[in-house]
Amino acid sequence: MVAFAYGSVSPATAQDSADKDKVVAKVGGLPITGRDLEFAATELSEQFAKVPEEMRKAAVLNALIDIKSLARQADAAKLGEDDEFKARMAFLRDQALHNFFFQQRVLDTVSEEEVKARYDKEVAATEPEPEIRARHILLKTEEEAKAVIAELDQGADFAELAKEKSTGPSGKEGGDLGFFDKGRMVPEFEQAAFALEKGAYTKEPVKTQFGWHVIMKEDERLSQPPAFEQVKDQVRQVVLRESYAKLLEDARKEVEVEIVDEELKAQLEKAGVR
Structure with missing residues (x-):
């Protein structure tokens, strides 16, 4: 993710930014940057998991060139104006924003101290058997x-x-x-x-x-409670789920939701979803 900061920038940070902005290839005159390559490597990680590490970046670049080459032809054929494509892009945009917001407001904010505090709370509330x-x-x-x-x-x-x-x-x-x-x-x-x-x-x-x-x-x-180090990851997942639920609850309070389809509305009510 991109980190925004005010004031001085450390040499390491400046170098990282320069590497991400560096143009590594061009397709039809349009640049592919280090940032593009990094993002593609993340999205295509499973596809290239078995490729030797020293060859992985080149393999990802080759795949990205293929993607952009076909995308260029699809764009020329005006497939980007197709309603289904627009709907998919709208969903992907919303999903990406959702994930990025979750990353910033939950994943990046849950500290080790918060996880340990939750562990201590659970231990204190659990009667030994x-x-x-x-x-x-x-x-x-x-x-x-x-x-x-x-x-x-x-x-x-x-x-x-x-x-x-x-x-x-x-x-x-x-x-x-x-x-x-x-x-x-x-x-x-x-x-x-x-x-x-x-x-x-x-x-x-x-x-x-x-x-x-x-x-x-x-x-x-x-019975003895498990050591913190043994269950730290599980406790962290609990804290993350609860933080995410709170984030969603607050977000829904700020937006008016109307279920227009009566059948879907009935199904949601039956499932206890509001």
């Missing part, structure tokens, strides 16, 4: 599960038995499932695991769709 850390040994039959419980009753190590006997993917980790909250496991497993005392294991096998389980509750705690 109980979590437990459990191990389990998954077996094919109830008899096998009862035999494992008998070994545990004799003092066998739970993790070692899991490594030796569990058919589940966590067996190689000693049956460790890490910390989880309610709603993460199937109901039968969850109910049995959360009912245990810390350090205790189920005295009866637990049946689920996966087989027969012997479960041990290893630890318990209240």
